[in-house]
Structures are given as structure tokens and as C-alpha cells.
Amino acid sequence: MPVEPPPSRWVLPGRESLVAADDDEADDLVGVGADLEPGTVLAAYRSGLFPMPLGEPGALASRLGRDPVGWWSPVERGVIELDGLKVSRSLRRACRDFEVRVDTAFEEVIDACADPDRPHGWIDRRIRAAYCRLHELGWAHSVETWRDGRLEGGLYGLAIGGLFAGESMFHRARDASKVALVGLLDVLRDEHAADRLVDVQWVTPHLASLGAVELDRDAYLDRLPGLLDVPLPEPWR
16 A cells, blocks of 8 residues: 655645636646655645646746746646547557566666656656655556566556556657556556546647547546545555
């Protein structure tokens, strides 16, 4: 079972403040600062937020003396319903080419996702340390694709009740990250499957091709309490 960490000492934006802004004023970025202690990160996800460094923050970084962490709650949230995953014929074939494992190489997965040679990289040492700690506590998980003893792809994220909050994915072989996503949904498919959701933060063309859709922030926040009440899937209990 996951270990509940000490509560956060920070007050995070609540639902009222997230839905109060007019549509023209709404922003994906809803907070800056705080820390990445396990209690803070879990409280954020339970409130519909997730952390991500701002990147090139200019004057803000100068004022804070460091690169600040932003707290995000997308106005249009990317999600994948378990019955909405699109598995093409070629992807089904690819699934036969890999072995899917869960939580056998978490640090290798996050390091591959954080590869500085990848475009638009955002996973820094603070993020890495935070999620490795959450993995040690039983909250963060990896789904990996292996072939001939080599890690070829994978993804990682947080499992909180019926919510899997996906953070990043990578591949070294064609379709390896897609197969990891198929493997993740296989883990989540149980008697509570209809009440589960995979959060992918934002919809990209790649994720849209796999069935990701957008939920407006109000709808996501309305659904969140029910998701958190769902039991974890068996492998993570």
C-alpha cells in the first residue's frame, strides 16, 4: 500500500479559485513556488494541479533567485478514457514484440524521459528527486517495454485512487512508448475500470492519435473527487 506522507505546509489553489476566473482570464498556470515534498505534490494532484518548471522565466527567476516551479491546471485537460484508447492494427502487432513490465526500472524510465537531448525537456533534478521519492512511498509508478533484455520505452506517473496522472513517456524503438500506454491501461482494467481515468495533461497530436480528448477544467475538477475514491488497481494496492 502507498504510504501517506506528512501533509504539506503550503496552501494550494482550491477549486473555487480555479473556476472563478472568466474564460478570457483563465490560465493553465495557477501558482508558482512552494516545494516538491511528497505531501505537497500529492495535495496538488488531489486538487487538480501538477508541478512543472516554468522554463526561461526571466525576471521571475531573478527575483526568486532560482528557477521556479509552476503549478498547472490546464483550462483544457488532456485525458484518456479506458474505453477510448485507439489501438491500430500495427500497434496490436507491436504489442507482441515487447514484454511489458511494471515498476522494475522506475529510475531508468524517468532518466530516459529527462534526457537533455530530447526536445522540450522539462524534467530537472528536483522533479526527478520528487518522483523517485514518491515511487519509494508507493505513489509513482513506471510501465516499461522491454525487448531482448533491453529497456526500449516506458512511461511514469502517479496512481491516486482511480486517477493515473501520466507525467512523461519515451521510446528507443518504434511504438515502444505506445505499447507502454497499452500496458498501463491493461493494469487499470479491472472491476472499477469504468471509474478510472488517465490524465495526460495536454492533448498533443501523438496522444490524440491514441484517443486522448480534452475535458474543460470545470468538468475535470467535478470528476476528480469521485476518481480519488476509487480503489487502486491490484498491482498497486
